[in-house]
Amino acid sequence: MNRPSILGAAAIAVALAAIAGCGANPPDTAAASGGQTLAVVATTPELADFVREIGGTAVAVTQLIKPNVDPHEYEPTPADLRAIGSARVVVKNGAGLEEWLDATIEAAGFDGAIVDAGQGVTLREGEDGPDPHIWHDPRNAKIMVAGIERALAAADPAGAATFRANLGRYTAELDELDAENEAAFARLPARDRKLVTDHDAFGYYVARYGLEFVGSVIPSLDTSAELSGRQLTDLVAKIRATGTKAVFTESSLPPKTAAAIARQAGVAVVAGEDALFGDSLGAPGTPEGTYLGAERHNTRVIVAALAG
Template sequence: MEHRHRILAAAATAAALVLLGACGSGGDDAAANSTSSSGTRLAVVATTPEVADFVRNVGGDDVAVTQVIKPNVDPHDYEPTPADLRAIGKAKIVVKNGVGLEEWLDRTIESAGFQGTVVDSSQGVTLREGGHEHEEEGEEHAEGEEHAEGEEHDPHIWHDPRNAKIMVITIEKALTAADPAHAATFARNRAEYTAKIDKLDADNEAAFAKIPPAQRKLVTNHDAFGYYVDRYKLEFVGSVIPSLDTSAELSAQQLNDLVARIRATGTRAIFTESSLPPKSAEAIAQQAGVKVVGGEDALYGDSLGAEGTPQGTYLGAEQHNTRVITSALAG
């Protein structure tokens, strides 16, 4: 629970700074402040890089987006800053990924005195039950069904482009409700962006169709690619961190079991992720006698790439992931 206490402490400290009138911030926060005061653009705070990218594509020039979590920062272990609270306090809309990814958000919103609308972009998405190790224990969540109390679901929903389309529609509805005058623009932007997501999905399917099914085996840093695995009919062999979040660690027995599975299945590589350190993956790969895919080829599991790069967008990051995975599996 130490992590949760750190979050609450950070939120409380930031709230105090807000109440004391702390001022002076740059980047997206300053942009949101100026546009909300002028009334020319809708001030929106988005939690993750993926959700922020969706909002930018739908909102276009009519929305000022403040992105809370920066590229290559682990969203599972985020601590809000005073700038986050200032931005949330002045926003009209806060858009989150949902499915428990942002455990810190509710308390942060309360501390910021937010008076606007919170949009859960996971609404309507069919959720995976738990991680791969739990797949056979529970049935898939019905589309649109409320998340049951105490159930753990996989929050990495955007890795199936069909889910990304649902998220984008939810975002369009929220922007339209807040700013009806730009409804036609939001609808046009959403339609254009949805067509690009459809192309991404089709290109991914075509790329994996060239890989023999027996070679479509995936080992990653943590269990972030469940929706991707299901969508493109891959076999998930295991993960270095045996969890949907990034706080767990392999026991000695789990490590040995993973090495044995890698060898038994003929898995060709372990894929590291951009927001996580590669050392454990490298050690397991050495023991199993397979290669590590990392560095510039690290996958974007929880995050997007640096701003201004192709991988800094949802489409670019997913294209990168598919190129890297198919290239390594093709051998």
């Protein structure tokens, strides 16, 4: 997760050149609306959803990474730099997910508040560093939205009461999600709670709900890693030996290799509309376009496949 990003530096250089050719940045959203809204940039779909839930109509959110785009390999655009340069708050996931962000913020000349939503979360250590997929445990999501609420209140004290009320409501919804997930897996025998995914994105989810992580198609927290022939053979053997029932694809990754492994192991592949939301959310306007909807989708699909 800590590899240097040559492409990221090149993308930022191109973005800077494009901005220079376009003249001045657009006005800050808050200033343009007479101070009625707070301009916030959120890196990922999950964070953007959190900010909208806590900020409500008092915030104008720019989401950098669109649905089904891999955040591990994201490259900033000129529009990203313009949005960051005119924002008052930038919210990031942290834990090494957005390696491109620090250079982007510096290039944009941002001088507002940077919120590390992962601050306070106990990180899971993977083979290649801290696991950034912290939101897959709703208890971590509660920590994240609490940090966002504090940052919004500091940036806009007049909206503090609204942000606090929204936090209370949404925290209760996260607790409800967590209880639903626990109840769903309680109905699944422990011997069937075995998970194989596209990449190692569900470590916090696995730990929270008592699953066994058998392996992943991409043997890494980072989607840029590759599966060797030996690792592929070992994963197929492990799926067979453990009695794992399915291989789950992810919405932001191509399903071809996962499907091939499932065929070799003689188990189901879960793909298409049932693909899991590992690094992203669904399309805007759909239930899965929200954090709560995407997590409910994941649990519903996993339990159904493993119970079959």
